[in-house]
Amino acid sequence: MQRAFRLKRRNDFRKVFRSGTSVANRQFVLYTFKRTDKGVSRVGISISRKVGKAVVRNRIKRLVKEIVRQWMDQIHPQMDLILIARNPVVGLDYKEMESSLRHVMKRANVFTHLPTGKKRSERG
Structure with a gap:
C-alpha cells in the first residue's frame, strides 16, 4: 500500500x-471516519x-494491505479507515x-461501487 494511503x-x-463509527463481523472491526479536508482515503x-506472535501478525497485515490496496x-x-x-x-x-473484509466494508458503506471477486491470477 502506498504511503499516501x-x-x-x-x-x-x-x-x-x-x-468515527464502527462495524464488525467475527474476523474484523472496522472504524470509519469521513474527513472534511480534500485527499485520498487512508x-x-x-x-x-493476543492474535499471535509477530510472524502471524505481520502475515495478516500483509494480506489485509494487499486486499485493501486493490480496492482503494x-x-x-x-x-x-481502521481495521482491527x-x-x-x-x-x-x-x-x-478477502470475503470477510468485503463483508465488513460493505456493511460500513465504504465502497463507491462493490469490488468484484477476481481470482488472484486474473489480477494485474
Whole structure:
C-alpha cells in the first residue's frame, strides 16, 4: 500500500476512534471516519498481540494491505479507515479474508461501487 494511503499518526487513529463509527463481523472491526479536508482515503491496521506472535501478525497485515490496496479506487475519498483484526482471522486463507473484509466494508458503506471477486491470477 502506498504511503499516501496509510493512516499512521496516533492523533489520526485517536480521531477515528473517537468520532468515527464502527462495524464488525467475527474476523474484523472496522472504524470509519469521513474527513472534511480534500485527499485520498487512508487505512490503518491494528492487530493485538493476543492474535499471535509477530510472524502471524505481520502475515495478516500483509494480506489485509494487499486486499485493501486493490480496492482503494473503489473506496469513498476523504475517508479514514481502521481495521482491527480479531482472533478468528488467524485461520483464514486469502480468499476467506478477502470475503470477510468485503463483508465488513460493505456493511460500513465504504465502497463507491462493490469490488468484484477476481481470482488472484486474473489480477494485474
